[in-house]
Amino acid sequence: MRLTEQEKVLCASFALKKDARHWWRTVQMRRDVTTMSWQDFVSEFRTMYFNREILAAQQDEFTSLRQGTMTVMEAINKFEQLARLCPELVPGETEKVRLMMKMFRSDIAKQVSAGDSPPTRVSDCISRAIRAEYWINRDKEERAQFFKAKKEEKAMGKQTQPRQNFEMNQKGSAKKLPSEKDCSWK
Known part of the structure; x- marks a missing residue:
């Protein structure tokens, strides 16, 4: 037409x-x-x-883009938006992966590039980054729950010594663990 x-x-x-x-x-x-x-x-x-000043500013923003506090998906969306405005800076898939890896936080980038083969395709890089973010966040949540429980235990006055050292009986006095001769089958 x-x-x-x-x-x-x-x-x-x-x-x-x-x-x-x-x-x-x-x-x-x-x-x-x-x-x-x-x-x-x-x-x-x-x-x-698309005047020169605006293009230069967009190129600077693109080349200095860092994930910071953004989620992986927010960072990728921003990356893609700027990549569309600066296509000459991303001539191919390999360069796009390199710039994307540079953009991610170091904890994400380490996990994305770990293993036998680093990502060579954008789709692989993105899926690895999303997976890495999930596991990093899950680990942070588990640690936070652990330390919260420890803090609550301490606040309630519970003893946190290992069970092997002693057990408390109902009256609160220390109860000795049975000796070896008490446990013999003879």
């Missing part, structure tokens, strides 16, 4: 959302868009959204 120049402009403008839609309204106010060519539209759009 072939579209005229004006039909291309109409279709593209219809697809604009949020800030881009507001930008388009300002373009409509200052010029006659019914006769606008596709090249004029692209030029206007690039001037607004």
Whole structure:
């Protein structure tokens, strides 16, 4: 299906959302868009959204992106968003995996790259990172529960010495463990 120049402009403008839609309204106010060519539209759009300063800022943000407090999925979504804006920085799958690994927190990256073969595909890198995050969070929760229980035991005044050392009888005095000769079968 072939579209005229004006039909291309109409279709593209219809697809604009949020800030881009507001930008388009300002373009409509200052010029006659019914006769606008596709090249004029692209030029206007690039001037607004792809000027050198904005591109440089997006490239800097992309190359310095770190996971920090984001979840793996939040970081991946941000990574993909910036990668779409800077396609020249991610020429292939290998480079995308390398940049993604650089983005992850070290605890995640260590687990993702562990094993005989580090990830070479983006999908493998993502699934390993999600799995690593799950196990790291599970480990943190278990440790938190353990230390919470220890703190509660201490607050309640319970003794935390090993059971092998002594047992308490009902009156609270120490009860000696049976000796070897008491346990003989003779």
